[in-house]
Amino acid sequence: MALRLVRRHAARVVLTLLPMVVAMLQAAGVWQLPVVERLDNFIYDVRLRAHMPGTPDSRIVIVDIDDASLQQFGQWPWSRDKLARLSTELLVRQQVAVLGFDILFPEPDESSGLSDLRRLAEGRLRAQPGFAAEVERLAPALDHDGVFARTLTGRPVVLGYYFNGTRNALANGRLPAPALLPDAFDGASPPAVVWNSFGGNIAPLVQAAPHGGFLNVLIGRNDDGVVRAVPLLARYEGAAAPAGYYASFALAVYQVASGGTYAVAPVFASHGVVGRAAPLTALQVGQGTTHRRVPVDGNASVLVPFRGPGGGEGGSFRYVTAAAILRGELAPGAMRGKIVLVGTTARGLQDLRATPVDSIFPGVEVHANVVSGLLDGRFASVPDYASGYDLVQMLFAGLLLAFGMSALPAFQAVLLGVGTAALLVVVNVLLYVRGGLVLPLSAVLLMTALAFVLNLSWGFFLETRARRGLARLFGSYVPPQLVDEMMKRPGRYSMRAESKELTVMFCDMRGFTSLSEQVTPTELQTLLNALFSRLTAIISRHRGTVDKYMGDCVMAFWGAPVDTPDHAALAVQAAFEMAAAVREFDESQRLAGRPRIDVGIGLNTGVMSVGDMGSAVRRSYTVVGDAVNLAARLEGLGSTYGVQIVASEATRHAAPGFAWHALDTVRVRGSARAVTICTPVGRIGEARWAAGLAQWDALLAACRAQRWSEAQDLLASLDTQQNVNKVLVALYRQRVASGGLHPPDPDGDCATRFDSK
Template identity: 60%
Template sequence: MKALRRHWPRIAITLLPVLLALAHSTGAWRLGAIDRLDHLVYDTRLRATMPRTLDPRVVIVDVDDASLTRQGQWPWSRDKLARLTEELVGRQQVAVLGFDVMFIEPDRSSGLDKLRQIASGPLRDMPGLAAGIERLAPALDNDATFARALEGRRVALGYYFTRTEKPSAKGQLPATPLLQPEAFPPGHAYATAWNGFGANLPVLADAAPASGFVNTLVSSAGDGVIRAAPLIARYEGDAERPGYYESLGLAVYRLANGRPPVLPAFASGGAAPRLQSLLVGRLRVPVDETASMQVPFRGPGGANGGSFRYVAAADVLEGRLAPGELKDKIVLVGATAPGLQDLRATPVGAGFPGVEVHANVVSAMLDHRLLAVPDYAAGYEVLSLLAAGLVLALGLSLLPATRALLLGIATVAALVGANAWLYQDHGLVLPLAASLAMAALAFVLNMGWGYFIESRERRGLVRLFGTYVPPQLVDEMLTDPGRYSMHAESKQMTVMFCDMRGFTRLSEQLAPAELQAFLNTLFSRLTNVISAHRGTVDKYMGDCVMAFWGAPVDTPDHATLAVRAALEMAHTVRDINQAQRAIGRPEISVGIGINSGVMCVGDMGSVARRSYTVVGDAVNLASRLEGLSAHYGVEIVASGATRELAPGCLWQELDSVLVKGKAQAVAVYTPLAADTDQAQGPAAEQRSQHLQRWAQVLEAYRRQDWAVGRTLLDPLLAADAKKVLYQLYAQRLASMALRPQDPEWDGATRFETK
């Protein structure tokens, strides 16, 4: 919760794209750019998942440039189309034949109209001429010839609908619509509505068993791309023939499957029933609000696209195909010649043959490979936005940059993966663009806020504390830079002074450059130890290092960390002395004073020069204790306050002292080990016995029982005669034995100098 409160501005700025995307998804504020991106995602996904395999069941007889060169310009005479039909239905034995071609105007290429004009004109007086011409009319009428070729065959003709202010109707629609208006609930549009048409001649419309419109709808994105094909359309321009008519693709599919009935299926809920699908026999075809199905294109279009076999119409007319070569195939006759203007823009190509759009519709229905835009698509998008938005808002704001980047990539991958899985395995077309745009914008805004706002605070924090505080503590401070400042505050801390003994003698034997190199090495190693134990280096004072624990980062175990650092620093100096002995240089020793207590920490100094430091009586005491280390022959002297805050260390009491500037005596100790748990074995047992005896020595000394104290001390001197501490107390006990007991004596040793 603390992290959430700290980062709430960054979380809020990251949630802004989520709100914008939700406004788009719910329709409160549609963004055209998101819609265009969604269509781009749809097209990319479609191209990536196309089977790109040949469907041998569907063949396209192509009126291409080569056919026009060999058979003459379009339109061809109807007797030629009759021969094409006879060849396909008779000799080739195709299952179904569909014409993506309209026959709106009569064929006048036979000359029958010219003969009738002559018979009613200059030769009208010739007896029986007009009657003879009419007897020959069926043989001379190309339209009638074509109609006879269509009769009794499974052939579907194409036509188109129009919608204009002044409706026009040419040709003849099918005798009855596929669905009557009564099949749909009133008061709502369930398909595209048209008021005019351009259909086939009545003689042809009556002869063909089926007809279907060839209209295609461009995408609502306004890019002119065909992504869906209407299966039914509503005609409302003729009071005698209102209703819903089928498309050419649906008509061809139904002819190939015994013309099953078509029934609309509606989704309940909402203000009005929503057309959800069309039941074509047992096949359920999902449709959208325009009664269109999403066209799952098989692959690139054209003769070289590989989705369908293309046969030149001229080859069929000239009998170049073996008999029965197209047996039981579904054949669509269409034009790919550029001059005939039947090329369309689709997601898989800009010059896609219009006839192949219908072929893809038929192929998809045969395979049951259908795509659906479910009625819960908007709800899915809202849930995706909320889930991904919350994950990004929290994760990007709370995680480090590298993990935040990985989280962003993982979130986008999850969105894309789920969308692709639902599309590929279940045929569901669900929106993705709003989620992708939201994720990208949320990442940019979040990273921008982190860099320009929070990084500025962090850089300021590094400038303030970087030279004082260990890098690991700076990293902790960067998680909440607002908590830290250079303002002075009083808090419980531990401070250390570390002074070098024998430095003067060393400096006399070294050149300035050598001395500088030695000091740099020494201070670097000691500073590394302090940093490793989470300490803050205050300053270097000649041959002395000052450090403290507990600021600027709160450190509850500051005393324990300081003691452990002091022990390791003493060990480091011993290692350095070993190297000094190896090269014949004098050794140095270390004196460390440690004290814990309330002290003031902050940015202090003059206008010209300031530093982040600690001041107070507790600091002064630590400085005094550092000076006592040589007196007691130990490397580290710590106060009783530090000992109480570091009970896990192994301690030996040294004395009770009154240092300069203090009115009360202070118990002082030296740490023997950083962790009492490490004291195991015979040596540890012996040390424990020595410490117990030493405590008895101090007790006898403080009650002025000099003889007992000396008796207790003798075994310790025998075991460690060189120990300065034992020698010091041996001298004290010897001198005290000559004096009578003092009832006002408190056992404290007074030091008037540092």
């Protein structure tokens, strides 16, 4: 079946598969389309915002050097003795668990003037008695860096610094000790990001607070500048500090909060691509039963687990202004055991970031979210098999759409396309919500959309062409409503000949010869066209197919090209209405003084051949066969029996909803088989027909059995009924009289033979 489908829709299947091939090349890394990355970022951002906890983390407090603090205590940078006061309040009076500075201290603080005093003591005031000694006596208080360093010494403090990558390696300040040595990744793939320059803190502060972490957040290819990931480790290869892998600010804060043990170990995938080292998949932080396994990507980065919107109004973390701390407004121990991060939301200090949850987001809160994620072990991650998963879902969706949409009708194809996209999204979201897995989605959605558009466009093109073909083939024969129905499934219909059970009709005008002798050819044409228009409209309304017009005769059939189970009933109803239409037309002609016209209709139901038939010069969609010939012969019998409609017994059985008047058993020219004929008299349930029809059936049975005396009595009874068919009564009176003159013939079938057309 699949092979037949491919052969039948090969071009459409191939067209639908093209987007899959392109998408799989993208997933395999053969090329990278920027639009795919941008769309993946957008999907990730929407998914992240929809599933943030939205609850505050009371374990972390942000001390904010905001615009109000700067206005009250002076512009930045503040003197280090002021920062020492801030630190003393937090470390001693508030007893915080960890104090982290999202601030860089790259240069000495000379705001006290101590260096100027020392130059004076060694210069112009060298001879001044006691001056130099007084300067040195005051030096401990005037050395703001020393004051700040002494405040931090032996305390749970983490300082921040920055890495850079430059052509010429630069270094400013000092770095803390690396978290891992350079050979920590031997035999595996190290983080891809390498830095050779840094901006650190001055030596006294690094010596006083040896715990530190880098503050870098924007890594890798992130063209939109939005912070989504933060590296937990960075590789430094410059000459100004020991080479190795350094911890991020958030990781350093977490480690100090966990007891200060710098135990970080890389975890590699248990498998790898042949010929390549095993990739980094996680970092193990801590030792023994307290260790935590943090999923990371190949750059040792984590996706920031944002809790909610940023800032003091965001509600994720408690914000306290630095001014309030310096003024001592908080009760002693109000922050006992908290992790406190000192940062800034002041616009002039340029530490506001663009993030998926807010376009203006405090940089310090980015680190706070990472620390919160480390405390809870709450991180979404891009697994190392993400590319393989992407290839599998592309293969699944591509093949499903290629073969499914090629075989289905338009509406079902639309449902398949929409359903496939919805399934991909639902699975992706469930894996994110339940397993924290960030898996690619944009490429397969773009592939699905493109395959959907291409397939429907191709289908529309073929369908339009098929519709035009159907209109050309059947428009002249089939009613418009049937053509519309056929166009829903154009592939099912063709001119190819086939055998089917149909009902065929011949409708001939009686008296048109006399009429043609009294009117001009133009008038005759007008009259005939008007009458045929009425009759054709009736045929079309009852789902019939006009076969041809033959002089003053119309040929039509029911049941093809559109399958119509009740074709016989529709043909009978059409015959009733056509006879009524001719009577109305005859009335109008009689009033105009023209000869009367009547109609003879022959109906037969049976198996016949239907299709495109004819010669190389002229062809038409028509029916042929013995069943057709019989209908043509029956049409001419109406005048003999005094009826307008003559139908075969087969039509009577196929249209049981009508009451039938049995007429005779006949053998027509060209057929050796005797056929029972009848005429419809109305719908079942019209009681006025019941008694008379039963008597006629009894009469015909008596005649077939050659019981002429019984037939004579039945005729006498029928002759007294109103609306009796006088022609038929006279015919049977003559037949009964003739039969009574001869002895019964045991071999006779009593069928009336008609040797002429």
